[in-house]
Amino acid sequence: MSSVPKALKYSKTHEWVREEDDTVIIGITDHAQTMLGDLVYVELPELEFSFEMGQECAVIESVKAAADIYCPISGEVVEINELLLDNPQLINEDPYGKGWLLRLRPFENDFKELLTAEQYTKLVASEAH
Amino acid sequence: MLIFEQSQKGRSARAQLPREITAELDIPAHLLRQDEPLLPEVSELQVVRHYTRLSRKNFSIDTQFYPLGSCTMKYNPRGVHRLAFLEGFLNHHPLSLETQSQGFMACAYELQEILKNVTGMKGVSLTPMAGAQGEFAGVAMIRAYHESRGDTARTEILVPDAAHGTNPASAVQCGYKVREIPTGIDGNVDIEALRAAVGPQTAGIMLTNPSTLGVFEQKIQEIAKIVHQAGGLLYYDGANLNAILGKVRPGDMGFDVMHINLHKTFATPHGGGGPGGGPVAVSERLVPFLPMPIVAKSGDFYRWLTEADCPQTIGRLSSFMGNAGIILRAYMYARLLGAEGMHRVAEFATLNANYLLARLKAAGFTPAYPTRRASHEFIITLKQEAKELHISALDVAKRLLDYDFHAPTMYFPLLVPECLLIEPTETESKEALDAFADAMIKVLDEAKANPELLKNAPHHLPVRRLDEVKAARELDLVYDPERSHSL
Numbered sequence: 135m136s137s138v139p140k141a142l143k144y145s146k147t148h149e150w151v152r153e154e155d156d157t158v159i160i161g162i163t164d165h166a167q168t169m170l171g172d173l174v175y176v177e178l179p180e181l182e183f184s185f186e187m188g189q190e191c192a193v194i195e196s197v198k199a200a201a202d203i204y205c206p207i208s209g210e211v212v213e214i215n216e217l218l219l220d221n222p223q224l225i226n227e228d229p230y231g232k233g234w235l236l237r238l239r240p241f242e243n244d245f246k247e248l249l250t251a252e253q254y255t256k257l258v259a260s261e262a263h
Numbered sequence: 264m265l266i267f268e269q270s271q272k273g274r275s276a277r278a279q280l281p282r283e284i285t286a287e288l289d290i291p292a293h294l295l296r297q298d299e300p301l302l303p304e305v306s307e308l309q310v311v312r313h314y315t316r317l318s319r320k321n322f323s324i325d326t327q328f329y330p331l332g333s334c335t336m337k338y339n340p341r342g343v344h345r346l347a348f349l350e351g352f353l354n355h356h357p358l359s360l361e362t363q364s365q366g367f368m369a370c371a372y373e374l375q376e377i378l379k380n381v382t383g384m385k386g387v388s389l390t391p392m393a394g395a396q397g398e399f400a401g402v403a404m405i406r407a408y409h410e411s412r413g414d415t416a417r418t419e420i421l422v423p424d425a426a427h428g429t430n431p432a433s434a435v436q437c438g439y440k441v442r443e444i445p446t447g448i449d450g451n452v453d454i455e456a457l458r459a460a461v462g463p464q465t466a467g468i469m470l471t472n473p474s475t476l477g478v479f480e481q482k483i484q485e486i487a488k489i490v491h492q493a494g495g496l497l498y499y500d501g502a503n504l505n506a507i508l509g510k511v512r513p514g515d516m517g518f519d520v521m522h523i524n525l526h527k528t529f530a531t532p533h534g535g536g537g538p539g540g541g542p543v544a545v546s547e548r549l550v551p552f553l554p555m556p557i558v559a560k561s562g563d564f565y566r567w568l569t570e571a572d573c574p575q576t577i578g579r580l581s582s583f584m585g586n587a588g589i590i591l592r593a594y595m596y597a598r599l600l601g602a603e604g605m606h607r608v609a610e611f612a613t614l615n616a617n618y619l620l621a622r623l624k625a626a627g628f629t630p631a632y633p634t635r636r637a638s639h640e641f642i643i644t645l646k647q648e649a650k651e652l653h654i655s656a657l658d659v660a661k662r663l664l665d666y667d668f669h670a671p672t673m674y675f676p677l678l679v680p681e682c683l684l685i686e687p688t689e690t691e692s693k694e695a696l697d698a699f700a701d702a703m704i705k706v707l708d709e710a711k712a713n714p715e716l717l718k719n720a721p722h723h724l725p726v727r728r729l730d731e732v733k734a735a736r737e738l739d740l741v742y743d744p745e746r747s748h749s750l
Binding site for chain 1: 428673674677680731732735736
């Protein structure tokens, strides 16, 4: 069973969100990285780019597939995890830590739309048909 | 060992030496290279041995069963190669006059007519050089059609989540946004989700039928109606045409435009990723937009249609008539089969897939869509085995190589976990199918008794398990003598 930290919020498209002061950090879940397999490439947006909730904000590619990352909340990019560009496997090794993707300054409080750890765990279980 | 690494200064082979050029070259001096090209200096025998050895390492349709799902790796008949190698075709220059090109043009014209017939479409252009280029041409025609009517608000192409990756890519290349439509648990497109997604912004939908899930899209007419009523067009991805050839026609299902992979359905070689053939076929309303050139027939004379005849064409995709040698092979294959033979292609492709599915199911493998009959291919999911035995689809695929079978397609379509997509094609004998099923069963037994055997496979090939991550991240494709010497 993949890990789903209680303190984080989740999207239906398998991204996680962590609040840190007035910004949020975004990454993909342990379940998502397991499904994708070994990552070989990550494309991150430029700083100051703005995204709507649900808009594609990054691309990751594994030995199996390429996948879009959908921005789980709306906001402006204030930092990207440049380490990933040379070491995409950090997402496999530590999806909730060193494998974070970007830091956003959120436009509005749309956190209500996100799932709790419990809800996300249920979602993953229901998708495993 | 690379052939470059066998190089000895001054050694040469003269067999293939080009004729020395004596004429004055009309190329400015600053554009001529000054240094010698880097070529391996080896003897003729070294060259022969090197490439013969390499060729013996090939895994190919000529040597092994190759059930690569969605790729239709059928036998490439030798007779059609021989015909395509006739002097008159081989030495024919594409800029020859029409009067000197009637033979090739007759073949191309007749292939256009055959493809129209077998797809139920009204117009065909043979020029696209591969499936992806055919898709590009098809979506470009959808765009040209909407624009010709001043209908420029259509910005979206709908693509089911089971689609080939090329579909969304082609839509984006033509400037469209892609909207994904989910698949229901029965493998059909989710009709309610489709209904909710169509609107005045819908330019069209791209569908493969049978889908990449190896099942026939049962609600195709309803889908056609929903998309047409919204003003969109239907694109048929011909990748899986082998399943329905001569049986059901995309034109009759309501499709407006499609491509045909000649290197799949019409048995031309896949060799080395090409040369391919991706003709496009269209319904009445898209005929004016077909890419050039097309062969027309006036009385007994064949002539090229150009931009002057078809001012609304999307243009040209290659300098001449696509991959002419591939067009010839496909034409001869179609003529050898005849209309009746095409039915049998679909019948035996489907029969072979269903036979293999039945055998694997009986042996304990899990079909991804157990309630559905397979089309020309089917999906096995190893999800259960992954959980219980800690082996993956990749491990099974690699172990199959040890038993001298090419692995099926793995991890596609993406929505089925730990899947193998298996397509035997119509050209395999029952014995070949049985041998493959036996090997699959043996591998499953091994997975239970000794999973390590799978995890470390292949054991009997020239190379062991390759590091896919390293291969993708540290490309090493260009020979560098400096580095090689330092090794």
